Amino acid sequence: MGLASTLSSEEQAQLDIMIQLGFSILEMSRRINRSRCCVRNYVRDPMAHGSAKHTGRPRILTDRDERSV
Template sequence: MPRGVKLTDYEKGQISALFKEGISKREIASRIGRSDRVVRNYLNNVDNYGTKKRKGRPRVLSDRDRRSISKAT
């Protein structure tokens, strides 16, 4: 289960712009309505934020198999 909703592109832009203006991470978090932990995680890893691959067992059915099953039902 996901831990929370990911930052939108708009929120990422807001965080970057406010941080460049010299505003503290805690103040940025209160302005955009997110936790300071989310803001810190984003600013510490801007390039790779939200790019983690799926964990767990790989899917068994291919996209083609899934389409053919949905057509049959």
């Protein structure tokens, strides 16, 4: 499953204005034609939007340790 496209800077600016005006998440998502989930994630934490999440099991050995083995 691939990653969805991130919000453009124009869409982020529009959302910031709508947040200040007190729009609901449903209204915001309809106006910029994005999913409610996408808008909700941006509203929760705008600074983390678009950053990759580290998933999976953490590695036991570092790259340096692997090279020495």
